[in-house]
Amino acid sequence: xxxxxxxxxxxxxxxxxxxxxxxxxxxxxxxxxxxxxxxxxxxxxxxxxxxxxxxxxxxxxxxxxxxxxxxxxxxxxxxxxxxxxxxxxxxxxxxxxx
Numbered sequence: 001x002x003x004x005x006x007x008x009x010x011x012x013x014x015x016x017x018x019x020x021x022x023x024x025x026x027x028x029x030x031x032x033x034x035x036x037x038x039x040x041x042x043x044x045x046x047x048x049x050x051x052x053x054x055x056x057x058x059x060x061x062x063x064x065x066x067x068x069x070x071x072x073x074x075x076x077x078x079x080x081x082x083x084x085x086x087x088x089x090x091x092x093x094x095x096x097x098x
Contacts, residue, residue, distance in 0.1 A: 013034075013041055015034055015041070019034050019035055020033075020034070020035060020036055021033070021034050028046060028047060029044045029045065029046060030044070030045045030046075030047070030050050031043075031044050032044075032045070052079055052080075055080065056077050056078075056079060059077045060075075060077045063075055063077065
């Protein structure tokens with residue numbers, strides 16, 4: 001189904017830490033492949049979306065690594081284009097999603 005925000009599928013995927021990942025840039029898209037043949041998830045992003053995603057993943061990783069070992073991990077990282085002062089998050093704060 002196509003919606004106003006141009007997402008074609010609403011899905012939750014759990015990717016294991018040892019999962020194979022690669023990326024191929026073709027034309028105006030970065031095509032990420034997770035997994036192996038027969039068990040593959042493909043994610044295609046435009047340059048603009050990849051540029052917005054990169055700082056989010058870096059911010060999430062830095063915050064995650066700053067949490068003490070054994071502490072409960074639950075925080076949210078928000079796209080800077082949509083971030084407000086009310087969205088500032090303290091590592092370990094319970095918000096339910098990364």
